[in-house]
Amino acid sequence: MRPSPPPDPPALDVRSELASAVREVLAAWGVADRVEVPVEPSARPEFGDLSTPAALRCAPVLRRAPLQIAGELREGLAARHLPFVREWTVSPPGYVNCRLDDAVWAPAVIGQALALDPAVPLRPLADPAPAGRTLVEHTATNPNKAAHVGHLRNACIGDSVARILRRAGEEVEVQNYIDDTGVQVADVAVGMRHLGLEAEPGEPFDHFCSRVYVEVGRRYEAEPSLLELRARTLREVEAGGNDTARFVKDLAGRVVDRHLATMGRFGIGYDLLTWESDIIALGFWQRAFELLRYSGAIVLAAGGRHAGCWVMPAGGETGDDEDAKVLVKSDGVATYTAKDIAYQLWKFGLLGRDFHYRRWHPEDPASPATTTSGEGTLPAAGFGRAHRVINVIDARQAYPQQVVKQGLARTGHPDEAERSVHLAYEVVALSPPAAAALGVDVEDGKNIYAFSGRRGIEVRADDLLDRAMERVAGKAADPDTAARLAAGAIRYYLQKFSLNQVIAFDFDEALRVSGDSGVYLMYSHARAAGILRRVAPPTEPLRVPGLEPVERALLHALDGYRHALAEAGRGLSPSTLCTYAFGLASALTDFYEHTEAIVREPDPVRRDFRRSLVAATRATLADCLSCLGMAAPDRV
RNA sequence: GCCCCCGUAGCUCAGUGGAUAGAGCAGAGGUUUCCUAAACCUUGUGCGCAGGUUCGAUUCCUGCCGGGGGUACCA
Numbered sequence: 001m002r003p004s005p006p007p008d009p010p011a012l013d014v015r016s017e018l019a020s021a022v023r024e025v026l027a028a029w030g031v032a033d034r035v036e037v038p039v040e041p042s043a044r045p046e047f048g049d050l051s052t053p054a055a056l057r058c059a060p061v062l063r064r065a066p067l068q069i070a071g072e073l074r075e076g077l078a079a080r081h082l083p084f085v086r087e088w089t090v091s092p093p094g095y096v097n098c099r100l101d102d103a104v105w106a107p108a109v110i111g112q113a114l115a116l117d118p119a120v121p122l123r124p125l126a127d128p129a130p131a132g133r134t135l136v137e138h139t140a141t142n143p144n145k146a147a148h149v150g151h152l153r154n155a156c157i158g159d160s161v162a163r164i165l166r167r168a169g170e171e172v173e174v175q176n177y178i179d180d181t182g183v184q185v186a187d188v189a190v191g192m193r194h195l196g197l198e199a200e201p202g203e204p205f206d207h208f209c210s211r212v213y214v215e216v217g218r219r220y221e222a223e224p225s226l227l228e229l230r231a232r233t234l235r236e237v238e239a240g241g242n243d244t245a246r247f248v249k250d251l252a253g254r255v256v257d258r259h260l261a262t263m264g265r266f267g268i269g270y271d272l273l274t275w276e277s278d279i280i281a282l283g284f285w286q287r288a289f290e291l292l293r294y295s296g297a298i299v300l301a302a303g304g305r306h307a308g309c310w311v312m313p314a315g316g317e318t319g320d321d322e323d324a325k326v327l328v329k330s331d332g333v334a335t336y337t338a339k340d341i342a343y344q345l346w347k348f349g350l351l352g353r354d355f356h357y358r359r360w361h362p363e364d365p366a367s368p369a370t371t372t373s374g375e376g377t378l379p380a381a382g383f384g385r386a387h388r389v390i391n392v393i394d395a396r397q398a399y400p401q402q403v404v405k406q407g408l409a410r411t412g413h414p415d416e417a418e419r420s421v422h423l424a425y426e427v428v429a430l431s432p433p434a435a436a437a438l439g440v441d442v443e444d445g446k447n448i449y450a451f452s453g454r455r456g457i458e459v460r461a462d463d464l465l466d467r468a469m470e471r472v473a474g475k476a477a478d479p480d481t482a483a484r485l486a487a488g489a490i491r492y493y494l495q496k497f498s499l500n501q502v503i504a505f506d507f508d509e510a511l512r513v514s515g516d517s518g519v520y521l522m523y524s525h526a527r528a529a530g531i532l533r534r535v536a537p538p539t540e541p542l543r544v545p546g547l548e549p550v551e552r553a554l555l556h557a558l559d560g561y562r563h564a565l566a567e568a569g570r571g572l573s574p575s576t577l578c579t580y581a582f583g584l585a586s587a588l589t590d591f592y593e594h595t596e597a598i599v600r601e602p603d604p605v606r607r608d609f610r611r612s613l614v615a616a617t618r619a620t621l622a623d624c625l626s627c628l629g630m631a632a633p634d635r636v
Numbered sequence: 637g638c639c640c641c642c643g644u645a646g647c648u649c650a651g652u653g654g655a656u657a658g659a660g661c662a663g664a665g666g667u668u669u670c671c672u673a674a675a676c677c678u679u680g681u682g683c684g685c686a687g688g689u690u691c692g693a694u695u696c697c698u699g700c701c702g703g704g705g706g707u708a709c710c711a
Contacts, residue, residue: 043655056654059691066654066691093654093692142711183710309709323638329709336711396705398640426641427705431648447703475674485674497649500641502704509648509661513674516649516660523674531671579650582659589675597671614671636674 012108014084014100015039015050015563016125022054022096025076031061041556045549048089048097049105049556055094066094084108102552106544106609109559113616116623121169123566130170132387135347136162139263139270140177140393143252144185145213146206147262148458149505150394150428150451153494156629157425158392159268160495160574163627168569173383176270177343180252180277182336184213186233189248191216194229206258207460209251214456238333240281249277260369262461266487267629272383273371278355279342281374285334287353288342288407297410298327312403312410325403337400341407348408348416349385357381388419390572395424395500423572425499427451431506434459448504459505464490471511472519477635484631485519491629492518496578516582521625522633524585527592528618529634531611535598538608545606550591554613557587561620565627574628581624588617 019039026032035057042051055070062069070090077096078088087099116122138158141151162172179185191197191212199208220226236244256273263269279285289310292298298310304322308330314323327338345351356376361367370381393401401422409417428451432442435449438457442449451458468486476482493510497503513519547555564580567573591613598614601607622632 047655051655053654056692091655095655179711306709311709323707326709331709333709335709340711395641397711399706400711424641429704450704472674501649502642504648506648512661514660515674517674519674520660523672527672527675534671575650579659582650586659592671593676599671636672 013125014105021077021080022052025073031058034061042097047091049100051095051097053095070094070096102547103544106555107542109555110612110616113558113620116619122562123168124562127566133171134165134388135173135386136390137175137177138392141259142179142184143255144188145210145453147259147461149461152461153428154392155263155268156491156494159629161572164569167627174270175272175274178256178275180275181237185248185252186230187216188212189233189251190229206255209255217454265465266491275372276339278372278374279339284342285339287351288345291411295411337403340404344404347384347386347389350413354380390421390423392423395426398424426502428503428505431504434505434507468511481633481636488522488630489518495574498575521581521585523636524588525621525632526636528614531614535611542612543605545609550594554587554591557584558616558620
């Protein structure tokens with residue numbers, strides 16, 4: 001007869017339950033709606049397992065001493081007889097702490113981790129369900145050159161934000177916007193058609209384009225008359241229906257294919273490719289122009305430096321304004337920002353028009369991506385129509401993004417403007433050693449050196465990944481594992497900084513395989529998986545032995561997962577989850593290093609408990625890594 | 637000039653209106669008959685400066701200093 005599996009432990013989110021209990025006491029005091037009630041792991045084990053500073057927060061409202069309030073809060077909580085709490089204490093300056101009943105708490109935490117299911121949304125019990133669809137735009141790399149690590153930071157942030165929100169149960173649609181009618185792609189077209197540059201044998205197309213882009217920049221400086229070629233190219237692209245427009249569209253498409261391949265190596269993909277040329281061809285801008293014009297959001301500047309341009313006044317007033325943003329140039333051509341307003345209106349379903357759609361590579365079943373099109377073959381698939389829009393765009397574009405948001409507000413959609421988020425992140429620049437390695441003169445002693453695609457000063461995403469693969473190849477089990485470790489290492493490096501921190505890119509840091517690195521996280525997962533391979537799973541319901549401090553710490557780390565995920569989602573902050581993941585991996589390592597090997601554990605209760613603890617950690621780490629777009633390998 | 641971001645240990649960065657501010661790296665020393673050493677242990681008088689709000693400020697406000705970015709008929 002086969003042993004029956006252990007029964008499911010009770011679903012119990014201890015922190016949320018505790019927060020509810022505190023809130024109830026505060027409600028009885030009539031202050032619940034005026035005080036935030038955080039419940040957090042105790043700062044030090046001697047205080048207890050969980051603590052709340054609720055009494056401290058009440059002090060200003062109740063105008064009484066925090067410690068006294070804490071005593072009354074403790075009484076109120078103790079009277080509720082929560083089954084998972086063994087003891088309540090108060091400590092200065094006014095914390096209320098509790099010690100949990102391990103026999104109830106530990107199985108609940110482990111049970112929840114083992115029950116993690118990607119198909120079941122994960123969020124704290126107290127958090128409300130999401131309101132509607134969220135549209136995330138990210139990557140949006142100009143299709144005229146190879147993607148560098150700055151573009152990769154954008155894509156990693158956007159992809160992880162999408163993953164984090166999806167994990168919490170939100171409906172998320174990811175779009176990659178292709179600026180195929182801009183100056184940058186026009187420059188490369190000029191280079192290819194008029195300067196006679198040729199790709200080298202075996203050179204990837206986007207790398208070739210990068211080279212052309214640099215060379216064209218040099219030629220413009222030497223022969224300013226060439227700039228007329230650029231202007232003519234732009235006009236023809238804007239008009240459409242001519243050889244130049246077709247040439248540029250084809251050029252952009254081939255570069256986009258390279259970008260998709262590069263991002264694919266990092267596990268990054270898109271639901272929809274949106275093309276600026278389609279926004280033009282389908283009259284999106286004309287429609288947006290009407291909306292803006294008739295709502296008075298834009299005006300035709302009669303004089304001043306913007307004479308003859310349609311502008312959005314900076315202050316919201318009409319009339320000439322030197323700080324106004326030009327949306328239609330005096331030659332009648334719409335600026336990038338203007339088309340972005342049209343796109344943004346469409347994203348919320350406010351434009352009254354839609355794209356056509358088709359498969360991006362209809363001949364390739366393995367490539368299911370959808371693209372907008374001027375003359376599509378797919379039925380309208382319900383893209384856009386978002387409740388919330390998140391645009392992942394670097395911080396330098398804060399001003400034009402503000403104009404886009406104003407475009408919504410001033411056409412009568414203040415709520416949508418409110419739900420239109422510019423997720424700004426600071427740029428990736430070069431640390432002095434990295435800059436020197438790329439041939440930049442660093443004699444001036446600056447802290448950071450800017451990338452410059454125009455001058456060829458950049459670190460290409462593909463090249464960095466290749467280097468990372470070389471770095472791990474010697475120790476990795478096989479090439480596939482090496483590729484996953486390398487991609488994960490780079491993703492972690494680009495995600496772990498908070499968004500408003502400039503990354504001074506450094507090769508040693510990006511390729512690090514030890515310490516606070518992606519490789520360490522993936523290695524920790526593999527280590528847990530290795531233990532699970534060597535120890536038979538339990539056959540009895542979980543029983544809890546006396547807990548070691550490292551076990552208690554690991555349980556707390558596990559218990560924090562859904563809260564870390566929720567916080568990362570609220571703050572649209574992958575770095576928050578990175579910090580959590582490193583803490584969890586470190587807690588596992590601490591447990592691993594400071595307890596006896598489970599394979600040799602003679603006591604079946606303790607062996608089963610510890611194996612379950614490792615299994616719970618492996619499951620949580622895997623879930624967390626997946627939200628960060630990183631692999632969770634069973635072996636490295 | 638105006639606006640935004642940053643300033644925490646030698647370096648790179650977390651962090652929070654509260655309980656003794658944490659990691660990684662670099663340096664020094666140590667750990668392997670033991671589930672993966674891509675690991676662990678030991679070693680540290682740091683919140684730019686000055687005011688203000690507060691019972692309590694590294695966290696919030698103001699001013700200053702230093703660094704980066706924006707302020708295009710580029711994106």
